[in-house]
Amino acid sequence: MGVDPGLTRCGISTVQAGRGRSVLPVAVGVIRTDASDDLSTRLLDISMKIDEWMDEYHPDMLAIERVFERGVVSTVMHTAHAVGVIIVCAARRDIPVYMYTPSEVKKAVSGNGRADKKQVTAMVTRVLGLAEPPRPADAADALALAICHCWRAPMLGLSGGQNPGWSASRHK
Amino acid sequence: MGVDPGLTRCGISTVQAGRGRSVLPVAVGVIRTDASDDLSTRLLDISMKIDEWMDEYHPDMLAIERVFERGVVSTVMHTAHAVGVIIVCAARRDIPVYMYTPSEVKKAVSGNGRADKKQVTAMVTRVLGLAEPPRPADAADALALAICHCWRAPMLGLSGGQNPGWSASRHK
Numbered sequence: 001m002g003v004d005p006g007l008t009r010c011g012i013s014t015v016q017a018g019r020g021r022s023v024l025p026v027a028v029g030v031i032r033t034d035a036s037d038d039l040s041t042r043l044l045d046i047s048m049k050i051d052e053w054m055d056e057y058h059p060d061m062l063a064i065e066r067v068f069e070r071g072v073v074s075t076v077m078h079t080a081h082a083v084g085v086i087i088v089c090a091a092r093r094d095i096p097v098y099m100y101t102p103s104e105v106k107k108a109v110s111g112n113g114r115a116d117k118k119q120v121t122a123m124v125t126r127v128l129g130l131a132e133p134p135r136p137a138d139a140a141d142a143l144a145l146a147i148c149h150c151w152r153a154p155m156l157g158l159s160g161g162q163n164p165g166w167s168a169s170r171h172k
Numbered sequence: 173m174g175v176d177p178g179l180t181r182c183g184i185s186t187v188q189a190g191r192g193r194s195v196l197p198v199a200v201g202v203i204r205t206d207a208s209d210d211l212s213t214r215l216l217d218i219s220m221k222i223d224e225w226m227d228e229y230h231p232d233m234l235a236i237e238r239v240f241e242r243g244v245v246s247t248v249m250h251t252a253h254a255v256g257v258i259i260v261c262a263a264r265r266d267i268p269v270y271m272y273t274p275s276e277v278k279k280a281v282s283g284n285g286r287a288d289k290k291q292v293t294a295m296v297t298r299v300l301g302l303a304e305p306p307r308p309a310d311a312a313d314a315l316a317l318a319i320c321h322c323w324r325a326p327m328l329g330l331s332g333g334q335n336p337g338w339s340a341s342r343h344k
Contacts, residue, residue: 039271043256044263067249077239077252084215084253085260091216 001059002146003086004138005067007042007078008035011138014057015128017150025128027057028139039078043085050089062090063149066099100148108148120144173231174318175258176310177239179214179250180207183314184222186229187300189322197300199229200311211250215257222261234262235321238271272320280320292316
């Protein structure tokens with residue numbers, strides 16, 4: 001499961017790692033919360049919708065974007081609140097959580113840590129063999145995170161092999 | 173209920189608003205998480221301990237510190253994740269959440285938005301009529317937040333009267 005966290009729009013995706021670098025699309029969606037609601041109502045909405053998604057797709061692991069202190073303070077903090085909420089949803093189910101920075105995701109998916117949204121969306125579309133690009137951008141980013149994790153954790157595509165980089169990507 | 177959020181140490185308190193400016197101490201504590209655990213384990217610990225506290229004290233409302241982008245990035249983000257988790261604990265129980273900046277708390281409790289920890293602890297001790305200062309600082313800060321909220325929401329000390337400033341302090 002890949003999540004591009006946000007309070008107003010939160011991209012969520014499920015993919016299935018195949019052999020080698022093949023990744024199969026399973027589902028993608030966007031959780032939206034109402035900006036006129038209280039912060040607590042919005043975070044609860046996200047928590048419940050993440051739970052529903054996990055109930056439906058039973059993910060083995062969660063890849064989520066690491067939040068940095070860039071951009072508007074309140075937006076960054078709101079996103080960081082949402083990340084905490086989403087991580088706890090995973091922790092309650094014993095689903096391990098892996099965090100990736102935007103540039104790690106871009107680099108893994110497109111080979112370039114500074115790729116723009118269009119390039120990332122094009123690569124996601126190609127890798128997953130989709131008939132058309134996923135929309136909105138949050139959905140494409142959630143898929144990119146999931147693909148990034150599949151490729152960064154090669155044991156998924158093999159048969160239980162150990163990857164030395166694996167534990168390093170499980171952040172504290 | 174007042175919470176001074178943090179991933180490693182999280183101050184928690186319960187007070188009872190009395191008549192006028194009187195505030196009675198009920199309980200105070202600190203949730204600690206193990207720095208050698210995964211972020212997800214630590215956030216889940218916080219979530220469960222906040223739930224236990226709420227089960228025991230049935231708070232009517234939650235006052236929590238608003239996180240700013242000061243200090244070490246990872247610490248700020250960890251605290252912001254914890255805040256999201258704690259807010260959802262309140263939201264699940266329909267407990268309204270109010271956020272205050274450190275300077276709002278200091279100003280409300282000591283009259284000075286730049287008061288140091290010692291001054292805040294001294295005022296908390298006096299207001300609550302404690303025999304000795306609450307320790308550690310996170311515990312004192314959690315009490316200061318609760319007192320701040322009691323004083324900023326005068327309807328608590330009266331008999332159900334409306335306070336025009338009330339809704340303004342319930343942040344989005």
